[in-house]
Amino acid sequence: MAETELTTTATQSYLFNTGQGFQSQDYLGCHVEADGRVSFRVWAPQAQAVGVVGTFNQWKPTALTPVGTTGIWAGELTQVKVGELYKFEITSADGAKQLKVDPFAQQFERKPGDAAVVLAPITKQWHDSLWLARRKKSNPANRPINIYEVHLGSWRRHSNGDYDTYAELAAELIPYAHQMGYTHLELMPVMEHLLDASWGYQQFGYFAPTSRFGSREDFLSFIDQCHQANLGVIVDWVPGHFIRNYDALYHYDGTPTYEYADPDQADNHRWGAWNFDLGKTQVQSFLISSALYWLGTCHLDGLRVDAVSNMLYLDYDEGREGQVNQYGDNRNLAGIAFLQALNTAVFERHPDVLMIAEESSSFPQVTGPVAQGGLGFNYKWNMGWMHDTLDFFEMDPLYRHDHYKLLTFAFVYMFDEQFILPFSHDEVVHGKKSLMHKMPGDRYNQFANLRTMLTYMAAFPGKQLNFMGSEWGQFLEWRDWDQLEWVDLKDPLNRQMQHFTAALNQVYTANRPLWELDHEPRGIVYSNTDDAASSTLGFIRQAKRKYSFVIAAFNFVPVERRRYRIGVPYSGEYELLLNTEAKAFGGTWTKLETTFIAVNRPHKGQPASFEVTLPAMGALLIRPRQVKRESKK
Structure with a gap:
């Protein structure tokens, strides 16, 4: 040698x-x-x-x-x-x-x-330099992030049940997501795995895109084509645990190699997997290399790190109650140190990517800087907002006024972390029903509720994520063994719901107030967040420019509110951006109020106001067109 x-x-x-x-x-x-x-x-x-x-x-x-x-x-x-x-x-x-x-x-x-x-070295010629250059210059906190979460094995399939290939998905999924107005795809794990029913969360190929859909080169070409279509790509990644199979990583050399030596710590009862020993230096090299491979070699725009809570707490899994560290608390110090090392290594090399924590507890500073004791992620899924919002919308409107705090509680902690608001795959499977099926009332009211809920997500501070099929209100909950119910789109209400989602996404992306100050308190003004009796709610989203803002008004009951007064900071002329009850979206309004004149009449702490008809079980998004500006003096 x-x-x-x-x-x-x-x-x-x-x-x-x-x-x-x-x-x-x-x-x-x-x-x-x-x-x-x-x-x-x-x-x-x-x-x-x-x-x-x-x-x-x-x-x-x-x-x-x-x-x-x-x-x-x-x-x-x-x-x-x-x-x-x-x-x-x-x-x-x-x-x-x-x-x-x-x-x-x-x-x-x-x-x-x-x-x-056995593979030859990668020789791919990339065509996404413009995308990467733009990504490098932008701060994701001040950009629109509207994620379409996809399970590649069930988005669409051949009539005989065969998977679409990476090439076929590039030809169909990319233009669809682009036309629908999403900014990013988030792929449920594409790392190699054996069991379809695990959805990719029990992996053994930490450097290998699954061959279900094609080769490594086919996968890289898919990413390249996404970027050329101005779509970012995030992939779910699982550094906490791995597949149980004995011919994979478990007892690799005949002894605990990648997993904990303590069998109780190694055994992940909840998910039927083995836990990585995150305190072992070789495991750290293995996992951080994996993350950097996907972000660097494969040009991914981000990783959503799965099951972070399982890495943060010694007693998170079933049967682990009472486990403590040397300080007498339940923190997994090795897991915390690994996550900090992971994010430090990632952002030193790729400061413009997204590292997203799927973390469901109240652990502090998940998106805080490592230098200040944080975990170093730049985003965290807001599971509390998601659960409370779904609980509220699943409720019969008759009782919503008594549970108004399900919506307003999130205002207390919305800036504690940098959040993504997720309506993810976990909420539409295992008997939980699809988003549309969760909604109360007859079919018309179910769609009205769903349109209002998605508008509430678009207006609320935080980036957003929606799982495939929800954009047109699929009735059946998600099934990983079959394609989405594309046949639904023969129904006018489903087609109108799909049209609505595309229109809402376009409104979201085109209006800076809905995303530019997502993580700063000055990005929202609470104009009407205390009217539980009428089950209405309103707030103003503010952009960096003083006169750039969007008013969001919501009616959570099927009772139209006429002469509903909205407080605004300036008198003048305002225009309609979106009415969820427009006929084109499946609503009942054939003629829309498109212009509103604000007068100097104080309301709800604002110096000016105007009246609207707030649609039954609906929402309005309104912005200033020509307002009376304050004098420079």
């Missing part, structure tokens, strides 16, 4: 073992070298012997040799072709042999098999 190769090997091994190997996939795994040799390296520190088996040696092991005392085994073969399959044969200390997947593989064979594929 040449001296430079020895130096590189020593350096890479040191970095990996000390938790600083953030490009470990470039060293470990399988690599086709420039001279045609194929190198194999795998970390199995307690193994007695390691071999590589595959189609190139008739699945009979070719021995690898230990790299000093690093715990890494390595070897080179010359008669291996791109496209061939392989695994590692691990002999544990007691002599037992087990075939294992390559943890660093970037492609696997299609399920039900899980052998890795």
Whole structure:
């Protein structure tokens, strides 16, 4: 071995073992070298012997040799072709042999098999430089973020049940999301996994896009085409736990390798998985390398980190009640330190991406800077807002006035973190019913409620996310084994709901007050948030420019409110942006009030006001057209 190769090997091994190997996939795994040799390296520190088996040696092991005392085994073969399959044969200390997947593989064979594929180095020519340049110059906090959450395996399928490929999804999903006015796609996990019913949350291929839909190159092309269509791409990522299968990461070298040594800590009862030992330096290198691979090599715009609460608390899982750390509380100090190291490494290299925490507790400073003790994410899902909002809208309107605080409580903590407001897949599955089916009343009122709720989300401070199918009010809850109910769109009410969502998304994106100051108290003025008796609510969203704002007014009962007075900061002329009860959206209003004249009549703390007819079970979005500005003096 040449001296430079020895130096590189020593350096890479040191970095990996000390938790600083953030490009470990470039060293470990399988690599086709420039001279045609194929190198194999795998970390199995307690193994007695390691071999590589595959189609190139008739699945009979070719021995690898230990790299000093690093715990890494390595070897080179010359008669291996791109496209061939392989695994590692691990002999544990007691002599037992087990075939294992390559943890660093970037492609696997299609399920039900899980052998890795020998791949040539990536040679893709990207065409998204303009997108990346714009992303680098923008601050996501001051930009519109309107996410369409998608499960690729069930968005659309062939008539025989086969999956759409990455190429077919690029041809259909990208233009659809663009036409609907979304700014980002969020893909439920695309990392390789075996069980469809896990939706991708029980992974074993932490560097491999699932082969269900095509090759690694097909996936990269999909991302490239999204960016060319001005769509960002976020992918769900699971660094807390991994698949149970014994031929994957579990007991990789015959002993706890990636998981905790304590079997009680290793066993994730709630999800039937194994928990990563986040305090182990090699696991940190593995996981942070994975995150940086997706964000760097694959050009993703963000990761939604799944199940953060499970990494923050020792007693989060079932059967763990009473577990404490050395300080006597339930914080998982290793998990907290890992998340801080993860976000520090990500933002040092990619300061313009999104790191989103799916975190359901009241843990402080999830989006706070690491230097100030925070976890370092730049967004957190607002699960409290989501649950309270759904509870309110699922309620019979007759009783909503008694539960008005379900809406107003979120005003207390809306700026504690940088939030995304999610109506996600978790809320439309396992008997919870679809968003449309949750709504009370007959079919007409269900759509009216859904339009009002989505408008409430668009106007409320925070970025937003909506799961596929909700945009047209699919009645059936989500089924991962079948495509969405596209047949619904033969129904006029579903088509009108889809048209409404596209119109709402366009209004959201085109009006800076609805997103420019999402995370600053000056971005909202509470104009009418105390009228529980009438079940109405209103507020003003403010942009950076003083005279740029949007008035949002909501009526949560099926009773029209005539001569409803709205307080505003300036007298003058205002114009309608959106009326959820417009006939084109499936409502009853054939003639809309489009212009409103505010006079100098104080109302609800504002110096001027105007009257509107607030539609039954509806909402209005209104903005100033020509108002009387204050003198410079």
